[in-house]
Amino acid sequence: MKIRAHETFNLRKGWLRKGIKNILNDPTLFTNKNINPCNQLGIGTNMVKSLRYWLIATGITEETIDNNKHIQKLTELGILINNYDKYFEEDGTQWLIQYKLATNKENATAWYWFFNEFDVQEFDKELFVKELEEYLETEGFSSSTKMLSDEYACLLNTYYSKEKEEDPEETNSCPLTSLKLIKKSEGGAYRKNVPDRDSIPPLIVLAIIVAENSGNEINISELIDKPNSITKVFNLDRSTLFYLLETLVKMDMITMPRTAGLDVVKFNCDYTFDGLVEKYYESLNGK
Secondary structure, three states: OOOOOOOOOOOOOOHHHHHHHHHHHOOOOOOOOOOOHHHHHOOOHHHHHHHHHHHHHOOOEEEEEEOOEEEEEEOHHHHHHHHHOOOOOOHHHHHHHHHHHHOOOOOOHHHHHHHHOOOOOEEOHHHHHHHHHHHHHHOOOOOOHHHHHHHHHHHHHHHOOHHHHHOOOOOOOOHHHHHOOEEEOHHHOEEEOOOOHHHOOHHHHHHHHHHOOOOOEEEHHHHHHOOOOHHHHOOOOHHHHHHHHHHHHHOOOEEOOEEOOEEEEEEOOOOOHHHHHHHHHHHHOOO
16 A cells, blocks of 8 residues: 655646656666656656656556566556557546546555545545545554645645646646546535546446456446446446446447346446457547
8 A cells, every 4th residue: 555655746747648658768767777767757856756656556557577677668558548549638548547546556545545435525634634544544554644634635636726727728737637526615625526427438437347347247236336336436426327338238338137136237248448448549530
């Protein structure tokens, strides 16, 4: 589990593209003592550490050892994004990043907790810090109020930016603010927000359902209640979930029969996560 590994910097516009481009040029970028990654990336020392963290936390890269050297290489998802949406412009790409963050208990612990375990709709800093501290204690992880306050600020800045609302071209804001998963509430509090259903590509929804479940069918109740489910990580309500599932039925990707008194989703083919993600990107080009 990790807390505050981002050096207090939220993921910023253009960072993932910058990271991919430079890692492809030099997989040892972050560990090679003979080069200065600050010069290569054009950002400061702590930002370099933060970028290294975000590349892994979002599932774009993974670190391995090759010939006794620590290197970063693209994951299958990173390869797909680099091939089809290298500038991270598509809605589906942002939702894929959200999925990877919200299910990454090991590296993005607060993000996992916020979407899967923090069962409230409205919150402020005090409640966030208190509940996260209690959760970490149950997991055997020690923390401090300062660490958790920094985590609150970074997570909030991932999804909400006052500056972004005032200036759409603001570059210090996180690209995930476009998902509108957090909104300002009354009295300095914030609330989780159900996203616009039309901003979520159905093929990305299906890819995540497939990734998080085995077999060719799943009870709809599991899509609502289970950690890492599509409803949890995208903060969907039942209405939005069923709208997206019915869209997939119309696309002839799934059926929704009633089996033994339970509503289920049945896959029409043997889908894979990577295959559905690629199908989504190809659909953007009319293939």
